[in-house]
Amino acid sequence: MDWQGQKRVEQLMQILLVISGVVAVVVGYTTESFRTMMLIYAGGVVLTTLVTVPNWPFYNLHPLKWLDPSEAEKHPKPQVVVAPKKKFSKK
C-alpha cells in the first residue's frame, strides 16, 4: 500500500464507521429495536473491514518512483572525513 493509499484507507475507515454508527442509532431508535441497531452497526464494521483491511489494488495507484541505481553511482555519497584520533597516553 502506498502513501496516498494509507491516507485514503484511514479516512475511509473512520468515515464508514461513523456513518454506520449514526445510521444504526437513528434506525434503532426509530424502530425501537436495540437488536436492529447492533446488527446494522455489526454490518457496518464487517463492510469497513472488507473495504479497508485487505490491500486492494485501489490503494496502490501512486507507487513511489525510486531513482535508478545508476543515479547513485553518478552522484557518490560524500565521504565523512574522520580526523585522526589523538590517543591519550599515560606517562
Next chain:
Amino acid sequence: MHTFGYRANALLTFAITALAFICAIASFSDKFSNQNPSAEIQILNINRFKKQSHGNDEVSLTLDISADLQSLFTWNTKQLFVFVAAEYETPKNSLNQVSLWDAIIPDKELAKFRIQVSNKYRFIDQGQNLRGKEFNLTLHWHVMPKTGKMFADKIVMPGYSLPDAYR
C-alpha cells in the same frame, strides 16, 4: 496503516470506541421517555396471624396486585425486577421493610399484569409489633437497561392495617 495487522488493529480500536459512543447515546435516550407507571394492591385475606414460638409475629396474607409498568420499557430496557414490600415503623426501627413478593418481568407485554398471590416470602416482624399495625405496601422496581446505569423507583401505597388480635 502500511500492513494488514496495523489496519486491522486501527479498525478494531476505532470500531469499539464508536460502539461505546453508540451505547452511551442509547443510554442517554432513555431520559426522554415519559414514564407513568401505576399500581394497586388489595389485601384479599389475612390467612394466618400469630406469634411464633420464639416470640416474633408472623402474618400470612393473600394479595391482589395489579400494575401497569409498560411505560418503563424503552428500546434500551432488558428487564424489570419488581417487588412488593410491607413498610412500617416500630419503636426500635424507624423503617422496617419486609419483602412479600417479587418477580422478574422480561418483556413489555408482561408488564401489565394482575396477580392474586399469598406472600411468597414470610412476613415476620422483629418482635411483637404487628397487632393493629398500620403499614404501607410499596411496589419497588429496578429497571435493568441493556446499556447504561440501572435505576430504581417505587410507588408507596399507604393505609393498610393488621387486625388487633392474633388468629
